[in-house]
Amino acid sequence: MVLALKDKWIWDFWIYRDGDDYHAYFLQADNSLAHPDMRHRNVTQGHAVSKDLSNWTYLGTTFKPADPVAWDDWTTWTGTTLRDDTGLWHLFYTGTEHAEAGMKQRIGHATSTDGHNWTRVGNGLALDISGPDYEEYTPGHWHDRAFRDPWVMKNPNGDGWIMYMVARVPGIAEPNAGGSVGFATSPDLNTWTLQPPVYRGGMFGQMEVPQVFKIGAKWYMLFCTDGTHWSEAYKKLNPEKPTRGTHYLMADDPLGPWEVAPGAFFDGHNGRRYAGKIVETDNGLVFMGFVHDAADGTFVGEVSDPIPVRVDADGLLHTELDKVAPGAKI
Known part of the structure; x- marks a missing residue:
């Protein structure tokens, strides 16, 4: 069965494997809200665990916005x-805050001894925008200041840790050409330095x-959009036909240079899945996304079952929908 909750919508998620257990953390909101778009401002984080990425045990809410007044008191x-x-x-x-109407995103940090009950490190703030390489909130150009979705991992080229995040570069006339991937480094997961x-x-x-x-x-580097x-350059x-979904960049080094993978968009699937993740299992790579739309266009809000992934001779990724287990919901 898919990762779904009877009374909540689920959307963006991330997975951490700890031994035989896959821990899924995800955004959730009550599906009694008047409209699915309201979920973004009425969000908490949920937590579930699985042995096979298909059968999940929901552990409840694991994290939520801070009490006012705080930099992350809204989302x-x-x-x-x-x-x-x-x-x-x-x-x-x-995180975002009420005082700024949620327009400015920042990155926070919390720790836990059990992977479910979290304590913010200080006031939680780990990293904010600084310097000339990142676009500040500019009313009329884009609807918010992008600085979100941190992906943190050990530095494969040396000591310490590295972080990637959603951002935009300044000075780009076409709004759809400014999307970028930011970068930061840390020696210890506590002190972060924003890089270009x-x-x-x-x-x-x-x-x-x-x-x-x-x-x-x-x-x-998987990403969704x-x-x-799509910019005019990517359309060429x-x-x-431009679609909602997940695509990826490729590089020979984690610092780049990164290039958009050539050929077809990795997982458009008529725009149904979004915010996809590749997961390494003992039986190979699989792809999962949250199911955005049903066939009639209504919002679904659940995480798909795993879809096998193949890497071809050129290093390009392909979903193998024909190998999905019978009865799986994708």
């Missing part, structure tokens, strides 16, 4: 969960929920 959005070398759990997340973006855009208005991983000699956020590069 606590998408992030990353991991454990450090001592076994301590870390959650990095996106590792991908400076030109193809999409926003590149949400990045996930960085290595397969063989190649590095990959909407068809309305990819003649498909």
Whole structure:
């Protein structure tokens, strides 16, 4: 069965494997809200665990916005969960506050001894925008200041830790050409230094929920975007009808240079799935996304069953829908 809740919508999610257990953390909101779009401002984070990515045990709400007044007192959005070398759990997340009408996103940090009950590190704020490489909130150009969806991992090229995040670069006339992927470094997961973006855009208005991983000699960065956020340059590069879904960048090094994968959009699927993740299992790679729309266009709000993924001779990724287990909901 898919990861679904009777009384809540689920959307962006991230998965951490701890031994035989897959921990899914996800955004959730009561489905009694008058409209699905209201979920973004009425959000908490849920937690579920599984042995096979298909059968899930819901553990309840794991994190929520801070009490007013705080930099993250309105929303606590998408992030990353991991454990450090001592076994301590870390959650990095996106926060916004009421005082700024949610227009400015920042990145927060909390820790846990059990992966479910979290304590903010200080007031929770881990990283904010600084310097000339990141676009500030500019009313009329875009609807918010992008600085969210942190993806945190050990530095594969040395000591410490690295973080990727959704951002935009300034000075781009076409709003759909400014989407970029920001970058930060830390020696200890507590002190972060913002660095120039590792991908400076030109193809999409926003590149949400990045996930960085290595397969063989190649590095990959999954991201999701909407068809309305394809730039004119990407429309020329990819003649498909613009679609909502998940695509990826490729590089020979985690610092880049990153390039948009050539060919077809990785997972458009008529715009039904979004915010996809690649998960490494004992039986190979699988892809999961949250199911955005039903066939009639109504919002669904659940996480799909796993879909096998194939890597071809050129290193390109392909979903293998014909190998999905019978009865799976994708």
